[in-house]
Amino acid sequence: MILNRYICVKQKGKPKAPNPSTLRAGSFCEQMIECHDITFRYPGAEAPLFDGLDVAIGTPGFHALFGPSGAGKTSLARIISGDIDGFAGRVKTAGDMPCLYTFNRERLPGWSPVGRHLEKTSPPGRQPLRDELIDHFGLSELMGLRYSQLSMGQCNRVNLLRYLLQDFSLLIMDESLANVDEPTRQTILYKIKSLFPEAGFLYISHNVMEVSQFCDQIIVVRGAHKSPQTARICGQDHRVDRPLDNTALERTMLEIMNAA
Numbered sequence: 477m478i479l480n481r482y483i484c485v486k487q488k489g490k491p492k493a494p495n496p497s498t499l500r501a502g503s504f505c506e507q508m509i510e511c512h513d514i515t516f517r518y519p520g521a522e523a524p525l526f527d528g529l530d531v532a533i534g535t536p537g538f539h540a541l542f543g544p545s546g547a548g549k550t551s552l553a554r555i556i557s558g559d560i561d562g563f564a565g566r567v568k569t570a571g572d573m574p575c576l577y578t579f580n581r582e583r584l585p586g587w588s589p590v591g592r593h594l595e596k597t598s599p600p601g602r603q604p605l606r607d608e609l610i611d612h613f614g615l616s617e618l619m620g621l622r623y624s625q626l627s628m629g630q631c632n633r634v635n636l637l638r639y640l641l642q643d644f645s646l647l648i649m650d651e652s653l654a655n656v657d658e659p660t661r662q663t664i665l666y667k668i669k670s671l672f673p674e675a676g677f678l679y680i681s682h683n684v685m686e687v688s689q690f691c692d693q694i695i696v697v698r699g700a701h702k703s704p705q706t707a708r709i710c711g712q713d714h715r716v717d718r719p720l721d722n723t724a725l726e727r728t729m730l731e732i733m734n735a736a
C-alpha cells in the first residue's frame with residue numbers, strides 16, 4: 477500500500493497568517509483525489525466493501541460523492557481523509573494544506589455558548605470570515621445559546637462553519653447540511669463556492685438535484701457487486717451569478733440516477 481496524503485482533522489502547530497486568501501490557496505499540480513485499485517473489507521464482514529475501486533478527480537472545485545445508502549460513501553471518504561486504513565491500493569490527495577473530514581452529528585461541546593466556542597477555536601485573523609459565514613449561514617441569533625440548545629440543522633451549520641475557518645486543500649462534507657432547509661442549504665452552497673474558489677470540496681448528499689446543480693464532478697458509488705464500482709458524471713457546477721440551464725440539469729440528474 478502506498479499512501480501519500482495529508483492526514484489532519486485538526487490544525488496542528490502555529491496557525492497561518494490572517495490573510496483569508498491562505499484559505500483558498502491550495503495549489504494542485506496533480507490529481508486532486510486519486511484512489512487506485514482500492515480493496516477494503518470491514519473486520520468480520522463477509523464480503524469486501526470495495527474490490528479494486530478507482531476514483532479520480534483532477535481539479536479543485538465543488539464535487540460530490542453520491543450513491544445508495546450503504547454503498548460506501550462514508551467509508552470511501554474516511555479512506556481518502558486517512559481515517560480508515562487497512563485497505564489495499566493507493567490513495568493520494570494533492571494540495572499544500574490538510575484534507576479535513578466533517579460529518580453531520582459531530583460531537584460539539586454541549587456546555588459552551590456557540591459564539592464563545594467559535595471565538596476560541598477560530599484561527600487568528602479569521603474574525604471577518606467568521607462573521608461573514610455566521611451571517612450567511614443564518615446563525616447570528618444563536619451565538620448566545622449553548623450547543624445543547626440548538627436544533628440538529630443549526631448544529632450542523634455551526635459545525636461546518638468551524639471547519640471552513642481552518643486551512644484546508646480538501647474539505648470532505650459528509651451530509652454536513654442534513655436537517656437544513658433547502659433555501660438555506662442553497663445560500664450556504666453558493667457562499668462556499670464563491671468564498672473558496674481554489675479549494676477542493678467533496679460533498680456527500682442524497683439529494684440528486686442538489687449535487688447535479690452545485691457540483692462539478694459527481695462520483696457515483698455503486699457498490700462492490702457492480703462493475704465498475706464508481707461512475708463519474710459531470711454536473712452543472714452552478715454559481716449564483718449565472719443562469720441555470722434546466723434542461724442540462726435534468727440530463728445530469730438522469731445520468732446520475734442511471735449510474736447509481
Ligand SMILES: Nc1ncnc2c1ncn2[C@@H]1O[C@H](COP(=O)(O)OP(=O)(O)OP(=O)(O)O)[C@@H](O)[C@H]1O
Pocket residue numbers: 518519521525543544545546547548549550551552
Ligand atoms: N465500522 C463499521 N464496521 C463494519 N461495517 C461497517 C462499518 N461502517 C460501515 N459499515 C458497513 O459498510 C457499508 C457501507 O457503509 P457506509 O456508511 O460507508 O455507506 P454510505 O454509502 O455512506 O451509507 P449512507 O448513505 O446510508 O450514509 C454498510 O453496509 C455498513 O453496514
